[in-house]
Amino acid sequence: MKRPDYISWDDYFMGMALLAAKRSKDPSTQVGACIVSGEECVGQRPNTILSLGYNGFPIGCKDDHFPWDREGNFLDTKYPFVVHAELNAILNAQGKSLVGAKLYVALFPCNECCKAIIQSGINEVIYLSDKYAQTDVVKASKKMFEAAGVKLTRLETQTSKIVLDFNVEMI
Ligand SMILES: Nc1ccn([C@H]2C[C@H](O)[C@@H](COP(=O)(O)O)O2)c(=O)n1
Numbered sequence: 001m002k003r004p005d006y007i008s009w010d011d012y013f014m015g016m017a018l019l020a021a022k023r024s025k026d027p028s029t030q031v032g033a034c035i036v037s038g039e040e041c042v043g044q045r046p047n048t049i050l051s052l053g054y055n056g057f058p059i060g061c062k063d064d065h066f067p068w069d070r071e072g073n074f075l076d077t078k079y080p081f082v083v084h085a086e087l088n089a090i091l092n093a094q095g096k097s098l099v100g101a102k103l104y105v106a107l108f109p110c111n112e113c114c115k116a117i118i119q120s121g122i123n124e125v126i127y128l129s130d131k132y133a134q135t136d137v138v139k140a141s142k143k144m145f146e147a148a149g150v151k152l153t154r155l156e157t158q159t160s161k162i163v164l165d166f167n168v169e170m171i
């Protein structure tokens with residue numbers, strides 16, 4: 001008989017996004033994104049992970065020289081410098097076609113990532129939290145997603161936690 005408590009595809013991919021977020025050095029908000037092939041992705045089996053990303057500074061921009069602050073003069077904050085998880089995931093795909101792909105992300109995408117998501121051909125965004133829903137950034141994002149026909153799904157899952165145990169006994 002098969003093991004009954006295996007995780008769903010949605011929990012698996014959102015779990016991958018949450019694991020990627022653990023790499024983020026942002027002290028306040030760690031976001032991860034996972035891009036997965038959809039049914040109609042040409043040249044890819046469905047449910048294949050195409051790319052992962054998390055929020056961080058661009059290559060060469062050292063964490064010691066760039067600020068992680070949220071407040072202060074714009075140039076003394078992280079906001080002009082940080083690459084968002086979704087954009088990093090798109091860029092990490094390194095030219096692989098993302099047409100018809102799905103993007104799993106913990107936090108609803110901002111307007112800038114939204115533009116990159118639409119232009120890359122991703123046609124579904126699955127997210128967990130929409131905590132910045134009242135901001136103009138997210139309002140603009142939703143307006144563009146709707147116009148472009150990108151499906152938006154808030155993940156509803158019974159899973160609240162997945163524990164990874166590194167103490168696996170080697171056989
Ligand atoms: N969909 C999103 C939203 C935000 N981020 C990144 C950008 C920042 O590093 C952080 C948000 O910082 P906060 O203003 O909450 O201190 O999360 C992202 O990657 N994707």
Ligand SMILES: [Zn+2]
Pocket residue numbers: 084085086087109110111112113114
């Ligand atoms: Zn963004």
